Amino acid sequence: MMAPFYIGLRFARSRSGNTFLSLITWVSVIGLALGVAALIVVTSVMNGFETELKRRILGAVPHLVVGGLPPDQLLGLGNVVAVSRFASQSALLVNKSESRLVAIYGIDPNLEDRMSIIPNHMVFGSIKELGSTRRGIVLGASLASRLGIAPDGDITIIFPFLGGHNTLEAKVIHTKLVGTFRLDSELDYSLALINVDFFDQITNNSLLSYRLRLDDAFEAPSITQQLTKNDLEVKDWTWEHGDFFKAVKMEKIMMFVLLLLVVAIAGFTIVSSLSMAVKEKKYDIAILRSCGLSTCNVTVIFMVHGALIGVFGVLLGTIVGLPLAYNITGVVSALESIFGGSLLAGTYFDSIPSDLSLNDILMIILASLAISITATVYPAYRAASPNPAEILRHA
Numbered sequence: 001m002m003a004p005f006y007i008g009l010r011f012a013r014s015r016s017g018n019t020f021l022s023l024i025t026w027v028s029v030i031g032l033a034l035g036v037a038a039l040i041v042v043t044s045v046m047n048g049f050e051t052e053l054k055r056r057i058l059g060a061v062p063h064l065v066v067g068g069l070p071p072d073q074l075l076g077l078g079n080v081v082a083v084s085r086f087a088s089q090s091a092l093l094v095n096k097s098e099s100r101l102v103a104i105y106g107i108d109p110n111l112e113d114r115m116s117i118i119p120n121h122m123v124f125g126s127i128k129e130l131g132s133t134r135r136g137i138v139l140g141a142s143l144a145s146r147l148g149i150a151p152d153g154d155i156t157i158i159f160p161f162l163g164g165h166n167t168l169e170a171k172v173i174h175t176k177l178v179g180t181f182r183l184d185s186e187l188d189y190s191l192a193l194i195n196v197d198f199f200d201q202i203t204n205n206s207l208l209s210y211r212l213r214l215d216d217a218f219e220a221p222s223i224t225q226q227l228t229k230n231d232l233e234v235k236d237w238t239w240e241h242g243d244f245f246k247a248v249k250m251e252k253i254m255m256f257v258l259l260l261l262v263v264a265i266a267g268f269t270i271v272s273s274l275s276m277a278v279k280e281k282k283y284d285i286a287i288l289r290s291c292g293l294s295t296c297n298v299t300v301i302f303m304v305h306g307a308l309i310g311v312f313g314v315l316l317g318t319i320v321g322l323p324l325a326y327n328i329t330g331v332v333s334a335l336e337s338i339f340g341g342s343l344l345a346g347t348y349f350d351s352i353p354s355d356l357s358l359n360d361i362l363m364i365i366l367a368s369l370a371i372s373i374t375a376t377v378y379p380a381y382r383a384a385s386p387n388p389a390e391i392l393r394h395a
Contacts, residue, residue: 024273029313031266032372036317037324039259039364044325046252047360048353053248054217056185057241059117062086062105063220064212067233071210077223079214084111085196086211089203092158093139093192095147102143102192104157106199107211115213118181118193124151125179130195136178140188144180153177157192159202173202184349209233263368266313267375274306274379302380303373310372314365322361328354 066074071083087106092099109131113119119127123141130136137155139147149155157173175194182188199205214220220236227234324331332352336342344350 024269024276025309028266028269028273028309029316031269032263032310032313032368033317033320035259035263035266036314036364036368037321038262039256039368040318040321040361041325041328042255042259043252043360043364044354044356045328045352046255047355047357049349050245050248050252051355052349052353053185054245055117056183057187057244058217058237060183060185060187060191061116061237061241062088062211063214063217063237064223065209065235066212066227067207067209069210069227069232074210074212077212079216079219079223080212081215082111082114082213083210084108084115086209087196087199087203087205089159089199091160091192093143093147094156094158095149095153098147100143100147100189102139102190104159104199105191105193106196107193108196112193115211118183121181121183123180123182125177127179127193129178130193130198134195134198135173135175136194137175138179138181138193139177140191141180141182142188143190143192144177146189149177151177151180157202161203171202207233260367260371263371267310267371270306270309270372270375271379273309274302274376275382299380303376306376306380307373310369310375314368314372317368318361318365322356325354325356328352 065086065088074080074083085106085108089104090101091104092101107115107127107130109127109129112127118138125138127138130138137157139149139155147155153176155175155177157175159171159173161169161171212223214223217237221238224234224236329351332343344352
């Protein structure tokens with residue numbers, strides 16, 4: 001078995017000096033390398049965006065909200081790292097002629113630093129001021145700017161509720177802006193925080209609900225399913241944000257498939273290169289066949305030949321793609337400074353994030369190698385098909 005492998009290594013270099021064949025081979029290698037490098041870079045950037053969105057959104061919203069169980073039992077659930085009182089409702093914020101429909105979270109100011117990342121992203125003020133100023137409110141900095149509210153300025157909250165005879169009524173509450181935060185996400189425009197005791201006073205809420213922070217937010221659906229069986233009122237983050245992250249995941253998969261097609265196109269050049277190599281080596285093949293080499297061994301020879309092109313191309317693409325993906329933030333910044341403009345203008349991001357995943361890189365390498373080796377099958381099979389006697393007769 002080593003003989004066909006060794007011959008395949010020898011055939012990988014054309015001894016006849018066929019420049020055109022060498023050019024086609026190098027085109028195959030470079031095509032594969034570009035495809036693999038692009039896959040690594042784009043997948044890493046997509047991972048970076050996904051990681052940042054998870055941190056900025058899932059780091060602020062409740063992972064789970066449960067009613068009907070005391071805190072000590074909730075802390076006993078697997079994956080739960082912190083529990084605090086919580087309530088929420090949509091309401092209208094009004095300041096002069098400006099208004100905005102937002103989600104109002106009733107939180108425990110003393111425990112919020114354990115429940116979310118918001119206390120670490122305050123622009124002015126502090127979450128703790130919601131404890132000392134019971135009627136205070138904390139908004140996203142972008143929301144406060146859009147409503148035209150200055151620090152310590154007054155703002156009106158209009159809470160809708162269901163009155164008698166199923167009529168919709170409203171309760172008007174005047175509050176004071178005691179702090180703003182910036183998460184660089186959509187929550188900067190749609191989230192407001194007040195003291196949970198103040199929230200209960202406004203809404204006459206008597207049901208105690210608790211917010212759970214999990215070590216892994218993506219375990220929330222399984223815990224929800226577990227608690228729902230006990231007839232508890234449970235709601236997790238997927239109710240409001242699940243579709244968004246599904247869309248992000250689907251976009252990542254589609255980008256992976258589209259860029260994998262680039263590798264597949266490079267695989268077609270391997271077919272061309274190997275077919276020309278078969279034509280060039282047809283007399284050598286005929287001699288080997290006449291000496292007793294089997295058709296299976298001939299097929300292996302040219303599969304080894306083509307696989308070397310694939311391996312070299314994938315290796316080159318990996319060597320180029322890994323450092324490029326790791327330093328993509330600096331590379332994009334340098335290009336922006338040279339050509340002007342900003343690639344992320346109008347988005348929540350000020351730089352390109354990147355997150356290299358070992359599993360994704362291994363998947364890219366294995367998929368690219370699989371395409372490359374598959375591309376060698378047909379030319380290698382055709383190499384073993386001709387009758388060696390006929391070829392040598394016309395030599």
